[in-house]
Amino acid sequence: MDKFYHSVRLDPNLCKGCINCIKRCPTEAIRVRNKKAQINSKFCIDCGECIRVCPHHAKYAIYDKLEEMRKYEYTVALPPPSLYSQFNNLDDVNIVLNALILMGFDDVFEVSAAAELVSEATRTYLAEHKDQLPIISTACPSVVRLIRVRFPNLIPHMLPLNPPIEIAAKLAAVKAMKKTGLPREKIGIFFISPCPSKVTYVKVPLGNETSQVDGVLAIKDVYPQLLSRMNAVGNDYVDIATSGKIGISWGRSGGESSGLLSENYLAADGIENVIRVLEDLEDQKFTNLEFIELNACNGGCVGGILTVENPYVAETKLKRLRRYMPVARAHMNHEAEGVIPWTTGVQYEPVFRLGNTMMESFSRLNQVERLCKKLPGLDCGSCGAPTCKALAEDIVRGNAKETDCVYYLRENLHNLSEEVSILADDLADGDKGGKETLRILKEYIQRISDEMSLLDRQEKEDTQEE
Ligand code: SF4
Ligand code: SF4
Known part of the structure; x- marks a missing residue:
């Protein structure tokens, strides 16, 4: 298993090196080198922000195609609550569930039913682990990945329960085997995902050794297929x-928390807000909270990049759909109890460390600080790194050089030209016979000046391309 597997990918042929994405990546995983973006797989958390902002569609998500279903004798769809929020005037989720059967699935298992089991198990966990409060939700795989690489002190606060997608898959697989008598490998369990983060989860399920999900489809692929079948379902x-x-509420930000039946929670969505909350949490600013719900996408899962509806409209639709529903329909039982806890823990991955030992990291940190004083501090991104500090870190890691900074390069050239000019003047004053040396020096000055003009031109071209 590749522990840094990713579902967010780059097509270098489409990349124009415009640097739009480097500024928005929350983990500073992207660099532009030789006019092409590169993703550092150790830093990336598959949040999908770069897909959202790339104007040239060079970033994309990988997931399974509908044809994958044909590989199995019996298939089960796992629809998440965010799927229901994509449709206009939907009054009953049964219309979507029945349409999934018409689409070719043999059965459906609602992820929202598994979510109700997680809500129940979380209430118990909070009551029994008051010494670990606040507890952080582990339902969003990008948030789990972010904590794993950047906030190791918060790992003990993570809720060690499987996300609803995994619980739904485990229960659906057992149910299908009992119902059909088929071996597990002939049964295909398909999650219909709002985001690439869950595709990555299935390949590398932090908290578990393997996932019971066999395939991940995108909501945007399933949506058009469902629309026509929903009309056929009728009443x-x-x-x-x-x-x-x-x-159902789990599909939007704050929904998981509302299932805890307590007011003592914080819910943040959007990866930048999530990072701010985690930083404050590290600084122990939330001593009175019981639970922290964090979603990488704006608005929660309804804001995933594999959806079709505007997240805020989708959220309103979910609220509407809830109106005539009972509070909960799924309740804990012996079978569910066995599949809810994580089977493995989550380990810290020190990918942002500058050195292999404490001493080396410390010394490199000093180098970074010294370099930051030399660099202009403009965070312009023209070197291909998102900030001057990121460039300084790249330099001490051996992945970049000081002259990648155009301001630094220009400053250097300027200093050099001044030195040469002084030298030329000295020569002219003191050595009347050194006319030839003087000529050569003047040539040097001209070349330096030409190079500076070239730099200016390149910069102008880059600005025009953007
Ligand atoms: S935003 Fe620009 S630099 Fe980033 S992948 Fe897209 S085209 Fe390349
Ligand atoms: S998916 Fe997120 S973390 Fe990964 S490169 Fe894109 S913006 Fe950065």
């Missing part, structure tokens, strides 16, 4: 829904 459908308000 003639069977009640196969298994979740209520608590489970």
Whole structure:
């Protein structure tokens, strides 16, 4: 298993090196070198921000195609609550669930039903672990990845329970095997995802050794298929829904927390807000909170980049859908209890460390500080790194050089030209016979000046391309 597997990818042929993405990546994982972006796989958390901001569609997410379903004798769809929020005037989730069956799935298992089990288990966990408060939600895989690489002190605060997608997959697989008598490998469990982060989770499920999800489809691929089938379902459908308000609410920011039936929580969404909350949490600013819910996407899962609806409209639709639902329909039982806890922990990955030992890191940190004083501090991005500090770190890691900074280069050339000019004047004053040397020096000055003009021109071209 590649512990730095990623579902967010780059197509270098489409990349124009415009540096839009380097500024928005929350973990500073992207550099532009030789006019092409590169993603550092150790830093990336698959949040999808770079896909959102790339104007040239050079960043994309990988996921399974619908044809994957054909590989299995029996298939189960795992629809998340964010899927329901994509449709206009949906009054009953049963219409979507029945349409999934018409689409070719043999059964459905609602992720919102598994979410209700997680809500119940979280309430118990909070009551039994008061010494670890506040507890941080582990439902968003990008947040789990972010904590794993950047906030190791917060790992003990993470909720050690499987996310609803995994619990739904485990329970659906057992149910399908019992119902059909088929071996596990002939049954395909397909999650319909709002984001690439969950695609990555299935390949590398932090907290578990393997995932029971066999394939991940994108909401945007399934949506058009479902629309026509939903019309065919009409009013003639069977009640196969298994979740209520608590489970459905998980699709939006604050929904998981509302299922805890406590007011003592904080819910933040959008990766920049998430980072701010985690930094404050490290600084022990939230001593009175019980629970912290964090979602990398704006608005929660409804804001994932594999959805089709505007996240804020989707959130309103979810609220509407909840109106006539019971509070919860799924309840803890013996079978569910066995699949809820993590089977492995999450380990700190010190990818941002500058050296292999404390001494080396300390010495490199001093180098970074010295370099930062030399660099202009403009964070312009023209060197291909998002900030001057990031360039300084790249330099001490051996991945960049000082002259990658155009301001530093210009400053150097300027100093050099002045030195040469002084030298030329000295020669002219003191050595009347040194006319030839003087000529050569003047040539040097001209070349330096030409190079500076070239730099200016390149900068202008880059600005025009942007
Ligand atoms: S935003 Fe610009 S630099 Fe980044 S991947 Fe897209 S084209 Fe390349
Ligand atoms: S997916 Fe997120 S973390 Fe990864 S490179 Fe893109 S913006 Fe950075």
